[in-house]
Every structure is written in C-alpha cells, then in structure tokens.
Amino acid sequence: MNKINQIISLLKKEFPGPDPQPSRSDPLDVLIATMLSQNTTDKTSYRAFENLKKDFKDWNDVMNSAPAKIKRAIRVCGLTNQKSGSIQSMLKKLKKTRGELSLNYIKKMTSDDIYDDLLQYGGVGVKTISCVLAFGLGRDVFPVDTHVHRLANRLGIACTKTPDKTFAALKDKIPEGKRFLLHTLLIRFGRKVCRSASPICGECRLYDICEFKDKELYAMKNESVPRENNFIILEHV
Numbered sequence: 001m002n003k004i005n006q007i008i009s010l011l012k013k014e015f016p017g018p019d020p021q022p023s024r025s026d027p028l029d030v031l032i033a034t035m036l037s038q039n040t041t042d043k044t045s046y047r048a049f050e051n052l053k054k055d056f057k058d059w060n061d062v063m064n065s066a067p068a069k070i071k072r073a074i075r076v077c078g079l080t081n082q083k084s085g086s087i088q089s090m091l092k093k094l095k096k097t098r099g100e101l102s103l104n105y106i107k108k109m110t111s112d113d114i115y116d117d118l119l120q121y122g123g124v125g126v127k128t129i130s131c132v133l134a135f136g137l138g139r140d141v142f143p144v145d146t147h148v149h150r151l152a153n154r155l156g157i158a159c160t161k162t163p164d165k166t167f168a169a170l171k172d173k174i175p176e177g178k179r180f181l182l183h184t185l186l187i188r189f190g191r192k193v194c195r196s197a198s199p200i201c202g203e204c205r206l207y208d209i210c211e212f213k214d215k216e217l218y219a220m221k222n223e224s225v226p227r228e229n230n231f232i233i234l235e236h237v
Ligand code: SF4
Pocket: 154, 155, 193, 194, 195, 199, 200, 201, 202, 204, 205, 206, 207, 210, 211, 212, 215, 218
C-alpha cells in the first residue's frame, strides 16, 4: 500500500463512520465565506458570513455598500480592511465580466479551468477556489490550508514551503475519490492530535510512518491536553 493510502486507512480508524462528502451550496456564498475565513477560526468567519447575510439584502447590496458598513458586519473575523476590500472588488469584477453576481457559469467547467478563471479575481487564491469546488460544486478536490500543509509535511508526503506548493505537489498523487476525504481527515486529525504547537505524538496512530523530526521529543512529553471539537464550519454554509 502506498503511503497516502496508508495514511487514509489509519485516519479512518481514528475517525470511523461514513466518509464525509463534498457539498453543493451556492458557489458565490462559499467563495465569500472562504474569503472571510482567512487568518481566523471557522466559527468567527461563519458569524461574519451570517452578519453579511443578515445586514444586506443580497450580494449586489454588499457590492454597492459603503465599506464601513461591511467592515462593521464582519469585524468579528478580523482583517476587516483587507477582507471588505477584496470582497467588494471581487463582486465588482464579477459583475463587470459576467453581467450578474452569480458563479453558476462555472458549474459546467472543468476544475482546472475553474482555477484559471477564478484566479483572475483579486483576493481569490488556490485554497479558496478549492473550497468553492468542494463545498459549492461537490467536486472531489484537496483544499490545502495551513493545517493540511503542516500535516502533509510532518508526515512526509510533501516537502514544501507553502500550502499552494503542497497542493501542487499532492493533487495528482491522491487517488481519485479520496481527495476530499483525505482533506477532511487531515483537518480533523490536526485539531485533535497533530496540533501545530503541541502534537500528541505519544498517542498518535501515525507515529511509525511519520517523518516529523521532533516526534520523539513530543512523544516523551506525554502530554494530556484537552482535545478540541471537530466543527467544520464550511459544511454549514
Ligand atoms: S507523530 Fe506527531 S507529528 Fe507525526 S502525525 Fe503524529 S502527532 Fe503529528
């Protein structure tokens, strides 16, 4: 069994039950929710997303609003200048190029074409587009955020410096039909066991195949730190 399949199989033992599935929410909603999620937790970004939905009539209203009103609505998730500016300029560009505020036109495109197309909108990166594909179009893709990037490098299935490079290195190596599954398993595992600052290597079922150079050190600490929940907010958009 190759290493990626081995990791999936071990993580399935950690998180038994039905495989998580990509979902099909409105792609523009997912795009904006993901733009809000940068550098914050899923809980706060979802609250910001809900505030936008509550305080504005529609995305057209957001596009034409005074920036201060958008910043007020999303202040819970931080980086309000950057996020409000990116969202408004993305909406304006979408309106200008497509004539309407909808991403329904991407539904018939290939995933590769969608990456090329959406990268033209300012503030929209590869991870954001992967989330649109997974949570808006139900496609089997492998979104790579900082957490997935960390785990892939610790485990030794990537040797890269940035999430986008990890995505490029792995996207064709993960078996078809398993990409979204591996993404979700790694996110859950990163919250529960392989945490950024305090991985619980001593209790890790991937210990033997992990290539993290400090794993013995962390295992010796034999930590007993409370575990976090597995809430993934984008599933609820
Ligand atoms: S051994 Fe430690 S670093 Fe490696 S996957 Fe497990 S928790 Fe993460």
